[in-house]
Each structure stands twice: as structure tokens, then as C-alpha cells.
Amino acid sequence: MARTKKNRLIQMAPNFNGFKPQGLHHKCSSQVLINFEEYEALKLCDYELYTQAEAATLMNVSRPTFTRIYESVRRKVAKAFIEGSQIVFDGGNVDVVRWYRCSECDISFTLTDELNQHCPLCKSKSITLNS
Numbered sequence: 062m063a064r065t066k067k068n069r070l071i072q073m074a075p076n077f078n079g080f081k082p083q084g085l086h087h088k089c090s091s092q093v094l095i096n097f098e099e100y101e102a103l104k105l106c107d108y109e110l111y112t113q114a115e116a117a118t119l120m121n122v123s124r125p126t127f128t129r130i131y132e133s134v135r136r137k138v139a140k141a142f143i144e145g146s147q148i149v150f151d152g153g154n155v156d157v158v159r160w161y162r163c164s165e166c167d168i169s170f171t172l173t174d175e176l177n178q179h180c181p182l183c184k185s186k187s188i189t190l191n192s
């Protein structure tokens with residue numbers, strides 16, 4: 062039986078499609094694909110400076126799985142930089158974290174249980190999904 066792959070949590074998908082190297086005279090044909098979970102791993106550790114253990118928790122994966130994703134994306138970025146390849150963001154098994162807002166106390170929050178929707182602070186059920 063095929064093992065179903067668990068989705069990883071990401072805060073936000075990148076709002077652009079990738080990178081192109083500048084100043085190449087020949088047509089740039091090689092591409093490096095970076096999926097959204099790899100993008101998130103790099104962002105959490107090297108941009109937001111979380112530890113790998115914290116980042117694994119945020120993405121809802123085990124520490125070894127996180128390390129594998131993180132090492133993969135670092136190698137891909139290095140390869141693109143050294144070889145002058147384009148970087149294209151695409152795909153991956155991800156769920157984007159949904160943020161809600163409470164109309165009573167005006168806080169933003171995420172839900173750990175989507176079936177039990179109420180504000181974690183005041184318990185109000187008057188919440189809306191932020192777009």
C-alpha cells in the first residue's frame with residue numbers, strides 16, 4: 062500500500078515565481094526547482110533565524126525530516142548560484158497556515174482544530190478567515 066505523505070505547514074507561499082541570473086550571454090537553460098516546503102525551511106532558519114528544532118515544529122514535521130528538507134534547499138540554492146541556473150518555485154506537499162481574526166477582541170490567530178472554531182482568548186465564535 063502506498064504511504065501517504067503528510068502535508069507540511071507553511072506560513073505563506075512566495076509571492077513571486079523565482080530568480081534569474083543576471084549577465085549571462087548564453088541562453089540560460091538550466092533550472093533548479095525549489096518547492097514550497099523547501100522555501101519555508103530556508104526562510105525559517107536563515108531569514109527568520111529559528112533553530113531547526115523550532116522550524117520543524119512550525120512546519121509540523123520531525124526534526125530529521127526538517128533537516129533533510131533544509132539540506133536539500135541549501136544545496137539547490139548553492140547549485141543555482143554557482144552554476145548560474147534559474148530558480149523556480151513550484152509545488153510540494155504543503156498546507157498554508159490559515160489566519161483568523163476575532164471580531165470581539167481583534168486578535169489574529171491560527172486554529173489547531175479547524176472543526177472547533179472559536180477565539181482562543183475570549184472563546185467567541187464570531188471569527189473570520191483573513192484573506
Ligand SMILES: [Zn+2]
Pocket residue numbers: 163164165166167168180181182183184185
Ligand atoms: Zn476573541
